[in-house]
Structure formats: C-alpha cells, structure tokens
Amino acid sequence: MGSGDDGQVTALPASPASTATAASLGELLPDGLVVVSGDGAVRFVNQEACRILDCEVEDLLGGTVTEVLPLTDRDGRDWWEEPTPWNAPSTRTRRREKLLVGPDGRDVLVTARYIRSPTGHLERVLVGLRDAEARLRAERDQATVLSTVAHELRAPLTSVTGFTSSLLRRWDRFTDEQKRLMIETIESDASRLTRLITELLDISRLDSDSLTLRLAPVDLHDVLATHVSRHELSRTAGQVVLSLGPLAQERGLPEVWADADRLQQVFFNLIENALRHGEAPVTVTLDLDGPTGDWVLVLVDDEGGGIAEEDRDKVFGRFWRGSDGSTTGLGLYVVRGLVEAHGGTVAVESSPAGGARFAVRLPGGVPDAVALP
CATH class of the missing domain: 1.10.287.130 (Signal transduction histidine kinase, dimerisation/phosphotransfer (DHp) domain)
Known part of the structure; x- marks a missing residue:
C-alpha cells in the first residue's frame, strides 16, 4: 500500500517483500487499518484496529469482513449494505467518515477507500478506524x-x-x-x-496558542496591593490581607517580566475563587522561592474546607465545575494558561489555615537585553 502524487492510495505489488513492507507501514499508522481483498476476506489488521475494536488479529484475519466486522449506524442499519464496495459503481473510490457502532457496542469512526484496477474492478478495500472517544x-x-x-x-x-x-x-x-x-x-x-x-x-x-502578552518590568507587590485595595472598597475590610514572606522581607522582591493586566486577571480570579468557595480571611503572601531565590512565589490561602486531594488535578481543567456545579469552570483554566504563558507554574495544596492554598511561581528578574538603566 502506498500513496501516489495525487494523494490516492495505490496497491503495492503482491510480492512477499512488499507484503511485509506494507504490514510494517500499516503498524506505523496512528489509525486502525483493516485491509480487505476483492473477495471480501480480511487480509491485514493492524494493532491499532485491534485496540479500537477490542479484539485479537485472529478474530478478524481470514474471515469475511461483513461477518467478522459488523458495523451499524445509530438506527441499527448495516453499514455494509447497499451500496456495498462490491456492487458500487466502478467510479466510486471511497466512503466518507461516519460515526458507527462497532462489534462490541462502542462508537467508532469508520471510513473506506476502494482500490480498483484500471478497468474498475475492485481489488482491495482499505477500512480506516478511529477511536470516537476524542470526537x-x-x-x-x-x-x-x-x-x-x-x-x-x-x-x-x-x-x-x-x-x-x-x-x-x-x-x-x-x-x-x-x-x-x-x-x-x-x-x-x-x-x-x-x-x-x-x-x-x-x-x-x-x-489556539494565539495569546499575546504585553511584557514589561512589573512590581508584583504594587500590582497586588492596588488590586487588594480596590477589592476592599466593595467588601468588608479585612477579608483580603496582603503580606510578605520571610525571604521577601530579608532580600526584597525583584521585578518580574510580565503583562501587568494579565497578572491582575490571574490574582483577581484566585482571590474571588477563595472568597466564593473558601472562607475569609484570604491571605495573599509574596515571597521568594527556588534554590537561589530567583523565583517569585505568590500564595493565596483561605480558611474554608479546602479541596479534596482527588480533585486537585482537576480544578484547572477546562470547564470543570466541581461537585456542586456552582462555577463556570473557566476561571482556573484561564489562570493556569496565563501563568504558564509567563513561564510560571500554579498548583493547589492544603493551606496551613485549613482551607486551600493556590501557589503561583513566576520567574523573577528582567532579561538583561531589556533591563532598564
């Protein structure tokens, strides 16, 4: 089996060497492949097809394809019925991809390509299979x-x-x-x-990897202090507290090379999340991290019930809404994306206060090439 210049699949010569080559190539394909001869017998099955169909090669090889590989649509109609590859017009060379039900009842995406002789005689049918779970x-x-x-x-x-x-x-x-x-x-x-x-x-x-950051030297303490001050204007005083960790107090905080507006968005979401799903007060701590203290660490702690350990890998997932479904599932997904776009990391763990702790690590310092005098 090969591919011509026009993109059409062509048959390789049926020599033992070419058959072995075709089999090797078939195993390299990311999709499942079942090769059927002109008389309807299954001649080749790759391992990916066996995985998708949850079967062994021996279950299909040598059998009549319509019997060993039953495929139906959602209404129970047999996919192998009219028009079959064997009585379809000689001008037909393929069947478009369709979501079908496989032999074991699981959904599978199926397509077919017909290999014909110059006179239009059907020589081979290539059945492509894809796991429908991703779709x-x-x-x-x-x-x-x-x-x-x-x-x-x-x-x-x-x-x-x-x-x-x-x-x-x-x-x-x-x-x-x-x-x-x-x-x-x-x-x-x-x-x-x-x-x-x-x-x-x-x-x-x-x-789509099309996010644009407007990078500049940013004083993260000023960003958070301004944010917390504005937050306090609309809420009871003392609900959000900003503090410096021991290393930050000792050495001071470096500027970070970041998009200030995006960082505002990150910490707004984290603080709102802590107030909504945890309990006040929410403590925002700025400190240094890493062996040489070259990372800026921001901790957002609340005093609520925390996040179950089995859910901690899920909270940053796209549209994950938790057990109560009370959130959009957007905010923390965006937080992770924005932090990683800055070259940082974000994680959730237990807070010493008993609630949840969100830890954001951002690279400190400004690149030498753009450092201000």
Missing part, C-alpha cells in the same frame, strides 16, 4: 460551553434588562437610594458579563 469528548465540551455560556449570561442579562426597563419607564417612582442600588446592580452585572466574555476569548486564544 465525542470534543462534542460534549462544545455542548458544555454552550450550556455554561447560556446559563451564565442569562442571569446578569435578565437583571440588566429588567432594571434598565424599570428605570426608563418608572424613573419618577423610585427614590434616589433605589435608583443608586439599581444602577450599582447593573454595573456589577455588566462587569460580570465582561469578565465572562473575556475568559471565553482567553480560552480560545490559549487553545
């Missing part, structure tokens, strides 16, 4: 995205449209205090919508 997982992810976005957009949009409609139609009926409360709610929900849309766009950029 189905992608479809489930897409459905999750749509469901998550619809759910998360509906509540703030309903609030915004409801309050704006009320204000426009009955402005004179509300007191100044009521108007202020309604406008503050509109602003809050509009900000929530903006964050959700930003996270969705960031996920798209992270998945």
Whole structure:
C-alpha cells in the first residue's frame, strides 16, 4: 500500500517483500487499518484496529469482513449494505467518515477507500478506524460551553434588562437610594458579563496558542496591593490581607517580566475563587522561592474546607465545575494558561489555615537585553 502524487492510495505489488513492507507501514499508522481483498476476506489488521475494536488479529484475519466486522449506524442499519464496495459503481473510490457502532457496542469512526484496477474492478478495500472517544469528548465540551455560556449570561442579562426597563419607564417612582442600588446592580452585572466574555476569548486564544502578552518590568507587590485595595472598597475590610514572606522581607522582591493586566486577571480570579468557595480571611503572601531565590512565589490561602486531594488535578481543567456545579469552570483554566504563558507554574495544596492554598511561581528578574538603566 502506498500513496501516489495525487494523494490516492495505490496497491503495492503482491510480492512477499512488499507484503511485509506494507504490514510494517500499516503498524506505523496512528489509525486502525483493516485491509480487505476483492473477495471480501480480511487480509491485514493492524494493532491499532485491534485496540479500537477490542479484539485479537485472529478474530478478524481470514474471515469475511461483513461477518467478522459488523458495523451499524445509530438506527441499527448495516453499514455494509447497499451500496456495498462490491456492487458500487466502478467510479466510486471511497466512503466518507461516519460515526458507527462497532462489534462490541462502542462508537467508532469508520471510513473506506476502494482500490480498483484500471478497468474498475475492485481489488482491495482499505477500512480506516478511529477511536470516537476524542470526537465525542470534543462534542460534549462544545455542548458544555454552550450550556455554561447560556446559563451564565442569562442571569446578569435578565437583571440588566429588567432594571434598565424599570428605570426608563418608572424613573419618577423610585427614590434616589433605589435608583443608586439599581444602577450599582447593573454595573456589577455588566462587569460580570465582561469578565465572562473575556475568559471565553482567553480560552480560545490559549487553545489556539494565539495569546499575546504585553511584557514589561512589573512590581508584583504594587500590582497586588492596588488590586487588594480596590477589592476592599466593595467588601468588608479585612477579608483580603496582603503580606510578605520571610525571604521577601530579608532580600526584597525583584521585578518580574510580565503583562501587568494579565497578572491582575490571574490574582483577581484566585482571590474571588477563595472568597466564593473558601472562607475569609484570604491571605495573599509574596515571597521568594527556588534554590537561589530567583523565583517569585505568590500564595493565596483561605480558611474554608479546602479541596479534596482527588480533585486537585482537576480544578484547572477546562470547564470543570466541581461537585456542586456552582462555577463556570473557566476561571482556573484561564489562570493556569496565563501563568504558564509567563513561564510560571500554579498548583493547589492544603493551606496551613485549613482551607486551600493556590501557589503561583513566576520567574523573577528582567532579561538583561531589556533591563532598564
């Protein structure tokens, strides 16, 4: 079996040497391959096909393909029925990929290529098999995205449209205090919508490796202090506390080469996550890390119930929403993507205070080529 200049699969000469070569090449393919002769008998099966079909080579080899490899669609129709490779028009050379049900009931993606002689006689059928789990997982992810976005957009949009409609139609009926409360709610929900849309766009950029960072020397302490101060304006004082670790107090903190806006986004998400799913106070600690202290370490600790050990590898997963389903599953996925884009790492462990600890490590210092005088 080989490939011509036009991309069509062609048959190799049927010598023992070429047969061995074809078998070796078949085992190198990333997909499953079943080769069927013109009379319908299975002549070759690679190991990937056996893995997908959960069978042994001996279960298929030499048998009639329609009997040893039954394939049906979701409605139970036999894929090998009309038009079969053996009575299809001589101009037909392939069947398009289709999601089918395999012999053991599992989903499998199947395609076929017909090898014909110059006169149109069917000489060989190449059946390609792919594990459908990745495709189905992608479809489930897409459905999750749509469901998550619809759910998360509906509540703030309903609030915004409801309050704006009320204000426009009955402005004179509300007191100044009521108007202020309604406008503050509109602003809050509009900000929530903006964050959700930003996270969705960031996920798209992270998945396509098209995220752009505007790198510059950043004083991480100033970034976090400003963030915590703004956070305190809208919440009870003392819920978020910023402190320096012992090494940072002793040596001072180096600047980091980073995108300040993206770091704001990272720590906003981590602190919001700690307040929402843990318990206050949330302590943000800046320190140095590494054998020579050349990494900047940021710890975000809460005093809640923590995160179960079996879930710690999942919390940064795309659209993982936890057992209660109370989050979008976007924030921590974006956090990990943004931190790794800066060359850093993020992990979750138990906090000494009893809750969860998110530890972010970022490379400290500014590259010599761009260091400021």
